[in-house]
Amino acid sequence: MAKIIELDKIGMSFEKKVGLLQPNKRIDVLRDINLDIAEGQIVAVVGESGCGKTTIGKIITGLMKPTEGELRFGGKNLYGFSLNVFSRTREQVQFVQQDSYAALNPVLTIRQSLSAPISHHYKNYSAADTEKKINEIMSFVGLTPPEQFLSKYPHMLSGGQRQRILMARAISLEPKLIVADEPVSMIDVSMRLSILNLMNKLNEMLGISFVYITHDLATAKYIARNGNICVMYLGEIVEFGSVEAVLRSPKHPYTQALIAAVPVPDPKAAKQGRDIPIKSMEITSLENRSKGCVFYDRCPYAEEKCRNKIEDTLVDGVRVKCCKIGELPEWTN
Amino acid sequence: MENIVEIRDIVIEYKLKKYALRAVDGVSLDIAAGKITALVGESGSGKTTVASSLLNCISSPGEIVSGTVRRHTGPNEVTEVEKLGENALNEFRWKQISMVFQGAQSALNPVVTIFNQFYETMVVHENYKPKSERKKITKQEAEQRIRYLLDFVNLDADRVMTSYPHELSGGMKQRVMIAFSLLLDPKLIILDEPTTALDVITQDFIFKLLQKVNREMGIAMLLLTHDISVVAKYADYMAVMYGGRLMEYGTVEEVFEHKYHPYTRGLIDSTPAINKDVGLLRPIGGEPPDLLNMPAGCKFHPRCPQCKEICKQSEPKTVTMETGHRVKCFLYEDEA
Numbered sequence: 293m294a295k296i297i298e299l300d301k302i303g304m305s306f307e308k309k310v311g312l313l314q315p316n317k318r319i320d321v322l323r324d325i326n327l328d329i330a331e332g333q334i335v336a337v338v339g340e341s342g343c344g345k346t347t348i349g350k351i352i353t354g355l356m357k358p359t360e361g362e363l364r365f366g367g368k369n370l371y372g373f374s375l376n377v378f379s380r381t382r383e384q385v386q387f388v389q390q391d392s393y394a395a396l397n398p399v400l401t402i403r404q405s406l407s408a409p410i411s412h413h414y415k416n417y418s419a420a421d422t423e424k425k426i427n428e429i430m431s432f433v434g435l436t437p438p439e440q441f442l443s444k445y446p447h448m449l450s451g452g453q454r455q456r457i458l459m460a461r462a463i464s465l466e467p468k469l470i471v472a473d474e475p476v477s478m479i480d481v482s483m484r485l486s487i488l489n490l491m492n493k494l495n496e497m498l499g500i501s502f503v504y505i506t507h508d509l510a511t512a513k514y515i516a517r518n519g520n521i522c523v524m525y526l527g528e529i530v531e532f533g534s535v536e537a538v539l540r541s542p543k544h545p546y547t548q549a550l551i552a553a554v555p556v557p558d559p560k561a562a563k564q565g566r567d568i569p570i571k572s573m574e575i576t577s578l579e580n581r582s583k584g585c586v587f588y589d590r591c592p593y594a595e596e597k598c599r600n601k602i603e604d605t606l607v608d609g610v611r612v613k614c615c616k617i618g619e620l621p622e623w624t625n
Numbered sequence: 626m627e628n629i630v631e632i633r634d635i636v637i638e639y640k641l642k643k644y645a646l647r648a649v650d651g652v653s654l655d656i657a658a659g660k661i662t663a664l665v666g667e668s669g670s671g672k673t674t675v676a677s678s679l680l681n682c683i684s685s686p687g688e689i690v691s692g693t694v695r696r697h698t699g700p701n702e703v704t705e706v707e708k709l710g711e712n713a714l715n716e717f718r719w720k721q722i723s724m725v726f727q728g729a730q731s732a733l734n735p736v737v738t739i740f741n742q743f744y745e746t747m748v749v750h751e752n753y754k755p756k757s758e759r760k761k762i763t764k765q766e767a768e769q770r771i772r773y774l775l776d777f778v779n780l781d782a783d784r785v786m787t788s789y790p791h792e793l794s795g796g797m798k799q800r801v802m803i804a805f806s807l808l809l810d811p812k813l814i815i816l817d818e819p820t821t822a823l824d825v826i827t828q829d830f831i832f833k834l835l836q837k838v839n840r841e842m843g844i845a846m847l848l849l850t851h852d853i854s855v856v857a858k859y860a861d862y863m864a865v866m867y868g869g870r871l872m873e874y875g876t877v878e879e880v881f882e883h884k885y886h887p888y889t890r891g892l893i894d895s896t897p898a899i900n901k902d903v904g905l906l907r908p909i910g911g912e913p914p915d916l917l918n919m920p921a922g923c924k925f926h927p928r929c930p931q932c933k934e935i936c937k938q939s940e941p942k943t944v945t946m947e948t949g950h951r952v953k954c955f956l957y958e959d960e961a
Contacts, residue, residue, distance in 0.1 A: 340824035340825070340826065341824055450912050450913070452912065453912075480667040480668060480851075480913055481667055481851050481852070481853070481892065481896075482667060482891065482892060482895070482908070482909045482913065482928075483908075483909075483912070483913075484895075484908075485895040485896075485897075485906055485907075485908035485909075486908040486910075488897075489905065489906075489908060492905070507824060507825065509825070509899050510854070510896070510897040510898055510899045511897050513897065513899055514897035514903075514906070517902075539899065549826060550825060550826065551899065552829075553825045553826045553828070553829040554825055554854075554899050555829075555852075555854035555855050555857060555858035555859075556854055556857065556858070556898045556899060556900045556901075557853050557854045557857050557881075557893055557896045557898050558857055558881065558898065558900070558901075559857045559858075559877045559878050559881050560878070561900055562854070562857045562858035563858065565858060568826065568829060570826065573796055573826060573827055573830040574794060574796070574797075575794075575824075625900075
């Protein structure tokens, strides 16, 4: 499978003002991120709030320029392109945000919101062509008949319908990859599954790759069941591999804690849940993070050597950032 | 089973200029003493409105049209909440039933230290008592009580008491709110979506803590949530609400085993689980109902896969099964 996007040792840091005469403090939000996304693949990025998962999404879509490392699109450095090629390339990566209400202009009708990107990027389209295209994508995302929705304003639609509009807008430029940032966390529970199924349909029928950013492991497992998962903690990828392998036998202590904490919709299984292997519930702040293992402060198995720089280890096809692989207690299901 | 609170046929309307919006219609709910009861529903299903009726603090222009809320205060003592006068109601609130509101972040006063917020509540509540029973609460007495509660929720009391809310993390603020709700030793705590803004690991810590409060202090809890997985893991009883109606009520084990009501079934079957390997799950079709334009008959019928002709015309009665399980659906009317 051809790779669409490669993140090679990507780092992202921000400057924080400390005082008037003191030098600015540098905060590393992302450190040493390596991630490949192949054609037609679904990659789930999971982690708690503040771990940098949305920043990865913004870097992949080209909204933020990484301060370190190389972002390759189709094998070439994205930031080596001329402005014209850069924007042509960016068309192929689309972004679906969490808050569908904020993502749509409240004073434009759905038709206006959907036609803007089409007429901007396809200069040779006539008005009739644009209308035809809009009808096509609306039917594809399950908003039928399209006429019933096109003249409405965003506030007249439900959360689930607005999320479908965002999906329609994302596929209007026939992208190769869609980055979906928590697309279901703000809609009603009974509507969530249908949005996840829609993403599956776009993946299977149009061959669009997805980066699904979420804090919910259960939906990550559901959507990326044949794909990869990338577990993040404090700006680093701590574990990366196929969803099946990572969730069956998590290797990194953080992944283990995360999986142990997820409630399952089955009272019998849930009530005999395991204890969470973790030392404290407080997340260390990015500024005080250790130079070595990012999980050092909360890891129950941490020892002196964890304070050194940690390299990736490959175990059974899963990439783990932990120096104590093989010394940890066996994970049993 | 002993009930601490019984809600009977409560109807709550929000009176607007042109029409009245019926947010809750004919809900009856028992809350068992010393147990965790979960009230499950989507946004707009009326769960927060039902919970607010327990404290008679439904936000204006909402009001209770009919029905009763009975709080069993002793063996033969009953307080009818909606009949309490202003002073009695003020004394009742927090002392009998307290509430942890959605978004602990905004429930704390940002310009008052945690200690002063706790202390103020203790002093103010003393003033609601009849004059002869009032005591003066010294800061030392208050500190002892507050320190005990903050220790109980695993917080560093010395640090937290002198802090302002912005100096604490989300998980810490939520624990401060739990300690705060325990301040006057209530018999029931209402928890409105206590972990929605928190991460899964923090969520688990908070619920373990709530279970400790429930078991060691014997305090009953009413947990409002939309997350069916959380209910499965932490609750004893559950009630499912849809469109202002109570659709199903029973023990958590029984609801998950039988899934009598088609809505409950849809909700449970459409929730992805991390411990199971399944292919595609089937979502509940359609959209949640519009409260201003409710369908006739059963409120769930436009989305129901087992909809019959009668469901479109009239609303089903609540059927009580042998086990005490209650369902509001025509599929089970014969079994009553």
